[in-house]
Amino acid sequence: MDVSIALKDIIGKTNQQRATHHRLQVTASPLDSWHWRAVKVWTMTAEEMRRFWVEGQTACFVVLLDQEGRVIRGVGNTTVIRYGIEGQPGQISLFEKQYPEPLGNFVMGAGGEFSVEIEDDVYSSDTVTGITLQNPDDTDPLAHHTTVIVFQVCRAEDEAEPSPEQSKLDLARSLAKQLLDVLESV
Secondary structure, eight states: OTTTTTTTTTTTSSSOOOOOSSSSSSEEOOOOSSSEEEEEEEEHHHHHHHHHHHHHHHEEEEEEEOTTTBBOOOOOOOOOOEEEEETTTOEEEOOOOOOSSSEEEOOOOTTOOOOEEEEOOEEEEEEEEEEOOOOTTSSSSSSSOOOOEEEEEGGGGGOOOOHHHHHHHHHHEEEHHHHHHHHHHH
């Protein structure tokens, strides 16, 4: 899966706003001077999964950006993905892929809601919750749906919460894109 094209709107930028998603929750990390901020949360549609050659996969992909928005191409073993499903102990997954693939991922099982954050010795991390294989916004809501989450190293001073208007605009863009995808498939 080549994520470079799909993430062109955030790569190379200092992304000051935390990601918003109308179904998932992003909880801010304690605002240490530097932290991992979730800057993009993307639940793929069945059509997007076909387009990016991940159809039928049950993965949640994780991409890391540095403070300038450059894709981090490798990390040590002290930086890991911490993920879990409600009611079960958290697990870790290593970052072991090579760009342009997402650096790391974990496999999601059916029937649960997952959470994910970055764990390392230096930075605290936002936590994204509510991740599932289902996507009720898609034409096939029960199909397996891949999720891509992008975390960026950010300073607390650069923090900017999205305005209610920005959140509504993000939702409107998402719905318009889905409508166009449906119309193109007809």
